Amino acid sequence: MSKDGKPKTKARGLDRAFAILDHLCQVGLPQRPIEIAEGMGAPKSSIYDLVALLLASNVLEKIDADGRVFLGPKLNFWSTNYRKHFDLGGIVRPILENVTARTRETSQFCTLDGDKYYVAMMNEGNRPFRISADVGERTPIPWTASGRLLISHLSDQEIIDLIPEEDFHLPDGSYLEPSSFIESVRKANADQFFDFDSIADNFTHCFAAPVYGLNNRCIYTLCIIAPQGDAEKNYDEYRSALVEAAEILSKKLTAQTSSMSEMAAE
Amino acid sequence: MSKDGKPKTKARGLDRAFAILDHLCQVGLPQRPIEIAEGMGAPKSSIYDLVALLLASNVLEKIDADGRVFLGPKLNFWSTNYRKHFDLGGIVRPILENVTARTRETSQFCTLDGDKYYVAMMNEGNRPFRISADVGERTPIPWTASGRLLISHLSDQEIIDLIPEEDFHLPDGSYLEPSSFIESVRKANADQFFDFDSIADNFTHCFAAPVYGLNNRCIYTLCIIAPQGDAEKNYDEYRSALVEAAEILSKKLTAQTSSMSEMAAE
DNA sequence: CAAATTGTTCCGGTATATCGGAATACATAT
């Protein structure tokens, strides 16, 4: 590290490679190596190297003749194995369907990726409307109801450290005080539930219930996105549907995980 | 590189990291770093390093207090994005269900990972029985009907180079001559179809039809696993059901890919 | 067709990742 402000340290290939994958997720479209390098602010030659390596292992895939690449089939292979063991998909899908059947609203299965929230699975309600966040799209934690639950195991300081300053600036331009955000986190944890009028639009209401994994940490949430009128009218009904579904899911998922580690321990 | 037979070259972190993921897929259970190192025949200290890095980026996940790790939630995030764009899942699932509805047999969606075949999606038939290969399990290409189609774009030499010698030894102990395997590959390609009595057991029959991607390469297959009696009785019916489904799927998937690359090109 | 611009490959110096082996921590048996 040099004496002035520039750390000037070489980035590790692994981290850069993963950053490429994250970058492509964010862009959501195939890109050429140079676009990736510029988009990430990374050295060109390194990105060319890494893209070639990732193509060779099929972690990236060449999409067109112009050299654009995107997430590759190897990821599908790994995730097929991941999902086989935790069986997200098989377990979660019917539960979402059940929630939507009971409430007729759009239901989602959400979790964290680093310091962001994302929707891992979605089940459209009977009268679908444009949802703020699409499947797989990373969204600032404070913008979401689920976010309150997903970080409730952290201390105040850890929360402050985790969440980037800019994520407290809500999409409507207003600023959410970290302290009042943390208050809502504590309340969500106490209630094992959180709901509020969506801050991404002004006509929907979000309900979120925690799904617990090992050592009772909330690792996923189930949530419902409903028009505010419906939400008010059916509040108790929706809330209990969601909480019950989340409890069932917690049991099923922890059963999975513990049976797997027992098998590993022979 | 030393003078005797030992190349003695350091492995690149990326490749080893990916090898760790592949190894865990193969084992199918959480493992401790030392088990991974020994299972892969890799240097211990390197594996400890890499496992720590992969844990930090959530590509691996700590499963129990003994330090066992397994595929992590980051893979789920990436694959959520992968699947969102290619929408395997959304497109393939109903097609498999349709095939199974028409034939009442177990249907599968298969592809390659490196020099091995695997089942990426499965739909159990109305009277399920134990299938030879589970979802996500890597199987030698020559053991499968789909394998013939998935490599049919390769030259004879490329096929020989790709497939490890030992994969021509079938599970029943017999040896399949590469030349006669290649013959069956060429026939499969000409027929755009392949079927045979399963070589993993002696009571099922496998049908496979090609799903084509860009430049008309067979990148996936649809297949049916049926009891031999049923297979014979309903041969034409099953075959056409599968071929029709595969054609529909080819169209849908290529439409996806090309629309994506058009968007990227603005 | 030349010039300018943009995209890709090549190359070499140096920061650093890999890996053998030693040191240490942990677990189990004596």
Place this chain on the structure above:
DNA sequence: ATATGTATTCCGATATACCGGAACAATTTG
């Protein structure tokens, strides 16, 4: 407790990956 065995961390030498910049190729523009 002590001994024995196993798992993990630490450490340092050196092979090599990363990256700046030059060379080269492709594409667009005048």
